[in-house]
Amino acid sequence: GAVVSQHPSWVICKSGTSVKIECRSLDFQATTMFWYRQFPKQSLMLMATSNEGSKATYEQGVEKDKFLINHASLTLSTLTVTSAHPEDSSFYICSASLGQGIYNEQFFGPGTRLTVL
Amino acid sequence: KQEVTQIPAALSVPEGENLVLNCSFTDSAIYNLQWFRQDPGKGLTSLLLIQSSQREQTSGRLNASLDKSSGRSTLYIAASQPGDSATYLCAAGANSKLTFGKGITLSVRP
Numbered sequence: 001g002a003v004v005s006q007h008p009s010w011v012i013c014k015s016g017t018s019v020k021i022e023c024r025s026l027d028f029q030a031t032t033m034f035w036y037r038q039f040p041k042q043s044l045m046l047m048a049t050s051n052e053g054s055k056a057t058y059e060q061g062v063e064k065d066k067f068l069i070n071h072a073s074l075t076l077s078t079l080t081v082t083s084a085h086p087e088d089s090s091f092y093i094c095s096a097s098l099g100q101g102i103y104n105e106q107f108f109g110p111g112t113r114l115t116v117l
Numbered sequence: 118k119q120e121v122t123q124i125p126a127a128l129s130v131p132e133g134e135n136l137v138l139n140c141s142f143t144d145s146a147i148y149n150l151q152w153f154r155q156d157p158g159k160g161l162t163s164l165l166l167i168q169s170s171q172r173e174q175t176s177g178r179l180n181a182s183l184d185k186s187s188g189r190s191t192l193y194i195a196a197s198q199p200g201d202s203a204t205y206l207c208a209a210g211a212n213s214k215l216t217f218g219k220g221i222t223l224s225v226r227p
Contacts, residue, residue: 049214
């Protein structure tokens with residue numbers, strides 16, 4: 001149990017376009033979902049935390065107008081990278097939690113590789 | 118601000134060796150400590166989760182310990198196999214966040 005999927009697994013887009021990444025909890029309802037970004041040889045960096053039905057909380061330095069997060073249901077959160085640029089190329093990973101905040105284990109998706117040309 | 122350190126960045130061992138991967142964190146006020154495995158280009162696989170009230174967790178050949186007061190956790194891998202080759206990340210849970218280390222890339226030689 002506790003499976004999280006992401007779609008697409010990889011995407012290549014032109015600079016200036018927008019890309020949407022979906023994160024789904026397949027067999028449980030996720031009150032909280034998290035979005036991370038990982039650059040090569042680097043650690044995962046938390047971008048934002050989203051709770052179902054409310055606005056996402058963004059980490060310092062993450063542009064909320066560039067990285068739009070929607071958590072419309074207990075099983076789906078989306079991350080939209082707007083007006084993507086080559087420096088946005090990265091590995092984006094989501095996670096989902098059964099309960100509120102960090103008290104419950106986070107289950108991670110397989111990640112989405114974004115390449116912006 | 119929580120900082121998580123994993124040293125060394127890379128490790129190469131012969132098959133069959135028992136090994137210990139270290140993780141240190143600066144803020145001892147954590148809720149839990151997780152160890153993950155990441156294969157190249159892939160997502161994270163959760164290995165072990167230790168709640169702050171626990172001292173260790175075991176799963177198969179893996180054993181993770183937690184010493185909050187000293188800000189350390191270790192992942193013990195018994196009888197290593199080539200299939201254990203991957204990057205191992207630890208993450209400290211505190212203040213509603215998981216803070217990750219950069220990981221240790223393990224290579225187990227046949």
